[in-house]
Amino acid sequence: MSYPVFAVTVDLVVLTVREGGLHVLLVRRGCEPYLGQWALPGGFVHADEDLAAAARRELAEETGLAEPGGHLEQLASYGAPARDPRGRVVTVAYLALLPDLPAPMAGTDAAAAAWQPVGRQSLAFDHDRILADGVERARSKLEYTPLATAFCPPEFTIAALRTVYEAVWGEAPDPRNFHRKATSAPGFVEPTGRSTEGEPGRPAKLYRRGDAALLNPPILRRRLDVDAAAPT
Missing domain, CATH: 3.90.79.10 (Nucleoside Triphosphate Pyrophosphohydrolase)
Incomplete structure (x- = not known):
């Protein structure tokens, strides 16, 4: 054959x-x-x-x-x-x-x-x-996993993490809502106990990737948020 x-x-x-x-x-x-x-x-x-x-x-x-x-x-x-x-x-x-x-x-x-x-x-x-x-x-x-942290250095701020989402999605998440979702999703990020130094403005807390494999609840793109809220 x-x-x-x-x-x-x-x-x-x-x-x-x-x-x-x-x-x-x-x-x-x-x-x-x-x-x-x-x-x-x-x-x-x-x-x-x-x-x-x-x-x-x-x-x-x-x-x-x-x-x-x-x-x-x-x-x-x-x-x-x-x-x-x-x-x-x-x-x-x-x-x-x-x-x-x-x-x-x-x-x-x-x-x-x-x-x-x-x-x-x-x-x-x-x-x-x-x-x-x-x-x-x-x-x-x-949206569903913590892989945004793969674009970040080992320690990062929530603002830097939000920049990743903005770059990849092509849209800017609301800063206040994003901070709340990112820090409240179990296992997504965890604080290092350190803050940024030597930069203008108020020092920002530094985080590292947590141990979660999936985000629950997910952090959805705006179009999916709109779709999910639409009546069926």
Whole structure:
């Protein structure tokens, strides 16, 4: 019996918050196909490695970001027959949420690597769709899980945490309501007992991530709050 031959790749949607906005890590392709175009970092899976290991290796090889911390999860698989002009290629996409990091360094087959604001570029292959799926996954995760803290340093203020929600959602939560929800959700954040120092204005309390896996109650986007309040 013969079996169809196809290759497997991994692609990474790596998101961070920089200068108050949501940014994605992109590489400029240094080889065909799509020479010179921006794309998500990724590459072919080796025969002797699993998918998560391939994702971490490609991130390090193409951008120099080795074991950067944060959150990494499998996003989805993409296998349209014509998605790659080199042949039949199925890709498994990963989503990484990271705190702000230094500028990446391009390597292997990438001509350049950079953090870029989400939504300002057209990407190679089907990476526009993969990026859109990754951003929506991140937006949903912030409603029901404490993963917004993956964008933050180990200690952070509630105002900094609110900035993450604003950047990822594209809308600004009400500061007073957000503070109440964030500090009252069991296991979301916990105080460190320390405050900011050396900054203008009143010192702000510092928090760290708690031990909750889910937020109960969730912190919903405004459109979902409106939908939930609508009569049925």
